[in-house]
Amino acid sequence: MSDTARDPLRLGIFMPSVSHMPNISHYKAQPDDWTFDSNRQIAQAAERAGFDFLFPVSRWRTIGGEIDYHGKSLETMTWAASLLAVTSRIQIFSTVHVPVFNPVVAAKMGATLDHIGGGRWGINIVSGWNRAEFDMMGIEMLDHASRYERSEDFITILKGLWTEPPGTFNFSSGHYQVRHGYVMPQPQRRPHPPIVNAGSSPDAREMAARQCDYAFVCPVGIDDATALAADFKARARRHGRDIRVVAMVQPVWGASREDAIAERQRVIDGMDAVAVRNWADGVGLESGSFTAQTLESFSFGAGSLPLLGTATDVADGLADLYARGIDGVLMSYHDYLQDTTRFADEVVPLLRARGVL
Numbered sequence: 588m589s590d591t592a593r594d595p596l597r598l599g600i601f602m603p604s605v606s607h608m609p610n611i612s613h614y615k616a617q618p619d620d621w622t623f624d625s626n627r628q629i630a631q632a633a634e635r636a637g638f639d640f641l642f643p644v645s646r647w648r649t650i651g652g653e654i655d656y657h658g659k660s661l662e663t664m665t666w667a668a669s670l671l672a673v674t675s676r677i678q679i680f681s682t683v684h685v686p687v688f689n690p691v692v693a694a695k696m697g698a699t700l701d702h703i704g705g706g707r708w709g710i711n712i713v714s715g716w717n718r719a720e721f722d723m724m725g726i727e728m729l730d731h732a733s734r735y736e737r738s739e740d741f742i743t744i745l746k747g748l749w750t751e752p753p754g755t756f757n758f759s760s761g762h763y764q765v766r767h768g769y770v771m772p773q774p775q776r777r778p779h780p781p782i783v784n785a786g787s788s789p790d791a792r793e794m795a796a797r798q799c800d801y802a803f804v805c806p807v808g809i810d811d812a813t814a815l816a817a818d819f820k821a822r823a824r825r826h827g828r829d830i831r832v833v834a835m836v837q838p839v840w841g842a843s844r845e846d847a848i849a850e851r852q853r854v855i856d857g858m859d860a861v862a863v864r865n866w867a868d869g870v871g872l873e874s875g876s877f878t879a880q881t882l883e884s885f886s887f888g889a890g891s892l893p894l895l896g897t898a899t900d901v902a903d904g905l906a907d908l909y910a911r912g913i914d915g916v917l918m919s920y921h922d923y924l925q926d927t928t929r930f931a932d933e934v935v936p937l938l939r940a941r942g943v944l
């Protein structure tokens with residue numbers, strides 16, 4: 588993708604499909620919004636406000652701590668199905684843990700979701716890091732490199748089933764056997780629904796470069812975004828491909844910068860140290876991807892890049908990310924429903940004025 592042909596910045600919401608989004612803290616500005624009804628209202632508000640996509644968190648059991656972080660969660664294939672049915676334009680992703688799904692079943696579910704949404708569904712591939720989730724299911728967790736090897740096979744199978752003539756796709760590896768693979772109907776979206784990966788280890792980067800349409804990343808600071816975007820894109824180019832890079836950010840904006848900074852401080856002051864530790868130990872384990880993050884940065888937005896200040900500061904931060912090669916943002920909010928419309932009213936016009944949208 589050359590810069591001259593660049594698409595506008597894609598705006599996405601990291602949805603509260605799990606309890607206690609978005610911060611790992613006792614402090615919560617608003618009541619928990621994980622319920623389906625709340626997700627539906629946010630989805631419809633996001634669609635009305637012109638957002639591009641919705642993205643869930645997929646969790647199978649609590650992360651724990653005093654706040655019971657992610658203690659309740661909606662399964663994201665069924666979550667997407669129901670939200671696709673009550674929206675008409677916005678793209679909606681599901682997150683699939685590779686060890687939990689047979690790829691033929693995931694391809695069939697994905698094709699169904701694509702048809703429910705008329706080509707608006709996409710998939711986030713998670714190789715798996717949360718040992719407690721897999722222990723619960725009696726599923727063995729592979730070493731980091733093998734996990735990504737299996738995820739890459741999984742994606743190859745999805746693409747084969749979604750694009751090859753029905754009944755002709757065969758695949759054989761140490762992880763999977765598919766004979767005369769058949770998924771009909773195939774997705775409406777051509778060549779196939781968009782495929783995301785959200786890891787930043789070398790294993791993840793190589794897999795994303797070879798196989799994925801989007802890499803979702805957590806820049807540690809705004810400068811880090813430049814290197815992250817450039818690295819993913821250079822790796823993809825080496826495989827003759829394009830990849831778009833989406834940054835996870837948490838905008839908090841108010842009448843003044845002091846208001847936004849005070850809100851962040853309330854989150855940090857209320858940090859649930861046990862839940863943060865559980866999260867950091869789990870997600871960072873063996874990956875080395877979160878070594879630059881602090882416990883505070885996990886508490887505030889679970890690793891999202893904070894964008895704090897006034898609406899102008901947030902718009903400047905987003906425009907800066909775009910200029911640094913970031914193609915989209917996955918935003919979490921303190922009050923999802925209110926901030927979705929507030930973002931559209933207060934920040935979107937500033938982004939338009941900056942030529943980012």
Ligand SMILES: Cc1cc2nc3c(=O)[nH]c(=O)nc-3n(C[C@H](O)[C@H](O)[C@H](O)COP(=O)(O)O)c2cc1C
Nearest residue numbers: 644645682713716785786787788791803835874876
């Ligand atoms: C934006 C984003 C969304 C993610 N969503 C999930 C999720 O829903 N469920 C999950 O178990 N892990 C999720 N992860 C974790 C990643 O899939 C991955 O395991 C983690 O980033 C470490 O990967 P790495 O070791 O390859 O760097 C997410 C990560 C990011 C950055």
